[in-house]
Amino acid sequence: MNFRKRTAVCGELRPENAGQIIVLNGWVDSTRDHGGVIFTNLRDRYGITQIVISPETQPELAARARELKAEYVIWAEGTVRMRENPNPKIPTGLVEISASDFGVINTAELLPFEISDEQLAGEELRLRYRYLDLRRPALQNNFIIRSKAYQIIHNYFAENGFLEFETPVLTKSTPEGARDYLVPSRVHKGSFYALPQSPQIYKQLLMVSGFDRYMQIVKCFRDEDLRADRQPEFTQIDVEMSFVEQNDIISLAEGLMVKLWREILEIEISAPFRRMSYREAMSRYGSDKPDLRFDLELHNITDIVCHSEFSVFALAAAEENGAVMAMNAKNCASFSRKTLDELTEHARKYGAKGLAWMKFTDGTAQSPIAKFLKDEEISAIKAKLGAEDGDLLLFGAGNWGKCCSFMGAVRLETARKSGIYENIRSKFSFHWVTEFPLLEYSEDESRYAACHHPFTSPMSEDIALLSENPATARAITHDLVVNGYETAGGSIRIHDNAVQQTMFDLLGMSREEAEKKFGFLLSALRYGAPPHGGIAFGLDRLCMLLCGSENIRDVIVFPKTTSALSLMDGCPSDVSAEQLKELGIMLAMPK
């Protein structure tokens, strides 16, 4: 043993410990040498404790203390005592350790950046040295929260009679959904496993097996481009239940949210959460995952402007599924021309051709399109949107769905630009979006694709629509939206083989193909499948919200960059020719 083992940690000492002789282990956070007195802050994951050495009475100790550098690992023994000058900024700030001895356990080279939450180094550098960045108290706190969440989740589901399973990671590639990560088989050259996008089919099969209540905290993999809230490998809380209807799944999920927020943040959130249909979410907020911490609702003014002389409005209104949508940005008449241009540019990114605006000041409407609108049209619009002096109205026109979604993007951007965002940072909103369309038509592939996944049950009242007008059929789905993030999603599944076959038919999948890809599931559905459904939570996004972060990398220990690289270990990387040969793989694109 080359060090004195700690008898306390750096975050725990308080005035009541005064007089005790203790030993601390930790990292040198900083040293302040005043000549006549030397202070060293020792840090571990529990906190920071100040150690004091007095050169006058401890010349040998002081000489060694002057050799200490940032991030050395040391042990220090001493007496806890009250400080002459307390530091109210840290929990241990009332006490300090008067050192009697210390030793260096390990030295550290000069770090590539300072371990500090105050001024962050570039993210590229911090990712390259992720193990050092993870020493930062703010990041450590995120993983302490994440760890608490694991415990709460396991307990919650255990208390509710759920069994935990581990489903395979080497699985079968399926045609629907995201791009798969593939793993070549050595034994069967030319064949591949896929890493799971989610354990969807396995959990359904466990229902057929009679396990009734399944849960798993599980890694999932999707080979798609990254975002601030999306990583190629991420963690789901995967849940499936038998003999249930949608309400059972929803209330179970609500119970978990209440418990997480209560036990981690000491915030009481009220359940049941508000529910709205997909159609309502799209038409009122322009998003299937609206942020309901603020209003800025969209209004359909197609009826008011359908005969307008402003041709953009009139043409959109005349179009099939066309619409003119408007939003009242309260008190935003002060937006500059530049800000309005930026909003328009933002709308264009989401497929808008343009964005019209109208400001109300001193009782008059000021707008580039005012000259095309009749007074009665303007006053009808004003009345419908409740516009008053100081308000800014924003208008979008076009296909209803597209129009709603770019206006939804404008809604969020307006919230950011108006300062609404600043006031809602510490708020939380939870709500459900249900009744998603079962299918959406893919222009690219000239066929329907499942909105959720191909095993999602249609609403019973919409089953007839599957043959008449598939695009209008709704599914029994439930998405949990927290602060505008899709935090969980699920559905009641098809437990009837005939309905499942109908789905595959609609997806343009031949009987042979369906049999080849999903035959095992179709078989299972013929051997006594209970009605079942479930939900999967994005654990990383949940943790991000609990940590008050807007970036998923803050809650993933070793994340990838936007280009899916791991800067720390340098993957993905070359493999040897021997490895490739063993797998029967030849590269078509040698570097």
Next chain:
RNA sequence: GGGAUCGUAGCUCAGCUGGUUAGAGCGCUGCCCUGUCAAGGCAGAGGUCGCGGGUUCGAGCCCCGUCGGUCCCGCCA
């Protein structure tokens, strides 16, 4: 696949319209200092301006390409 933006000292950044020897704060090194906690004072070291090419009498700055970070669109059952 596309758009925006960034890359200058170990770190965070400034660097004007292209013009002499590229700056600041922090950190680092040395010295001083008895109560700091972003300690303070004095002195010092430290630069392939991401990389490659081009324009120009002259490029950190302009142009083309490329690599990397971030954010977004598409994509993400």
